[in-house]
Amino acid sequence: KGRVEVRGFGLTYDTADGATDAVSSVDLTVEPGEFVSIIGPSGCGKSTLLNALAGFLKPTRGVVTVDGEPITGPSADRGMIFQQYSLFPWKTVRENVEFGLKMKGMGRSERSRAARTLLGLAGLTPFENHYPDRLSGGMKQRVGIVRALATGPRILLLDEPFGALDAQTRLIMQQILTNMWQRLKISVLFVTHDLDEAIFLSDRIYVMTARPGEIKAEIAVPLPRP
Numbered sequence: 001k002g003r004v005e006v007r008g009f010g011l012t013y014d015t016a017d018g019a020t021d022a023v024s025s026v027d028l029t030v031e032p033g034e035f036v037s038i039i040g041p042s043g044c045g046k047s048t049l050l051n052a053l054a055g056f057l058k059p060t061r062g063v064v065t066v067d068g069e070p071i072t073g074p075s076a077d078r079g080m081i082f083q084q085y086s087l088f089p090w091k092t093v094r095e096n097v098e099f100g101l102k103m104k105g106m107g108r109s110e111r112s113r114a115a116r117t118l119l120g121l122a123g124l125t126p127f128e129n130h131y132p133d134r135l136s137g138g139m140k141q142r143v144g145i146v147r148a149l150a151t152g153p154r155i156l157l158l159d160e161p162f163g164a165l166d167a168q169t170r171l172i173m174q175q176i177l178t179n180m181w182q183r184l185k186i187s188v189l190f191v192t193h194d195l196d197e198a199i200f201l202s203d204r205i206y207v208m209t210a211r212p213g214e215i216k217a218e219i220a221v222p223l224p225r226p
């Protein structure tokens with residue numbers, strides 16, 4: 001479970017001052033449990049593609065399926081993480097993580113247990129009762145990842161999640177993400193404009209051309225993971 005297939009995907013934005021061809025044609029596959037990155041220059045349509053996979057945007061052309069089913073909108077099957085941490089400031093760390101579980105109708109003690117387990121895996125136990133404004137950028141992003149994972153998605157979509165972090169925090173976050181991915185056996189699609197980061201993290205990398213984006217190359221990464 002967790003297979004993503006994109007065939008002939010294209011997206012054109014219609015705006016007041018005309019149409020912007022953001023993505024021309026993309027074919028890609030993420031096998032269950034695979035860690036795949038997409039790299040390409042700024043503006044080539046990486047976020048557009050990821051937002052379509054999340055179900056926030058409708059493809060203009062082509063088909064996007066998850067486990068054979070066409071995507072029709074956002075779903076708890078697909079967790080999305082943005083560059084800007086989008087935590088609820090009025091909720092504690094643990095309440096943030098529990099939010100999606102509450103929406104799914106999970107009872108108080110069960111969701112508290114589930115949240116605590118994941119927070120532990122991410123080294124966040126000492127911070128579970130803190131409010132986001134007391135946390136550093138890296139910590140907030142850590143909570144964001146845990147929150148996206150809490151509902152048990154089969155696929156994690158990350159849009160330049162570590163772009164705003166300093167080098168050392170970035171390294172820690174890359175290790176936490178790798179850890180969670182290996183433990184939870186989910187599929188990951190990771191967008192970055194940093195080739196080093198993509199090589200460090202992925203099984204496979206798709207390289208996109210400048211806008212309107214299409215896949216220019218596919219690289220299998222033969223290196224062992226950290």
Ligand code: ADP
Nearest residue numbers: 013015020022041042043044045046047048211
């Ligand atoms: P990337 O993530 O690779 O930087 P984006 O997907 O954000 O690229 O953007 C691709 C192109 O589409 C860019 O030229 C961008 O300006 C344009 N674009 C993105 N979002 C919109 C939008 N909502 N309306 C119109 N144009 C957009």
Ligand code: ADP
Nearest residue numbers: 013015020042043044045046047048083159160
């Ligand atoms: P990134 O390069 O990190 O993907 P952008 O700066 O391209 O981010 O876009 C940030 C936000 O602005 C996105 O939500 C995108 O949809 C929107 N956006 C980008 N370009 C345009 C545009 N030309 N018109 C309207 N919205 C846009």
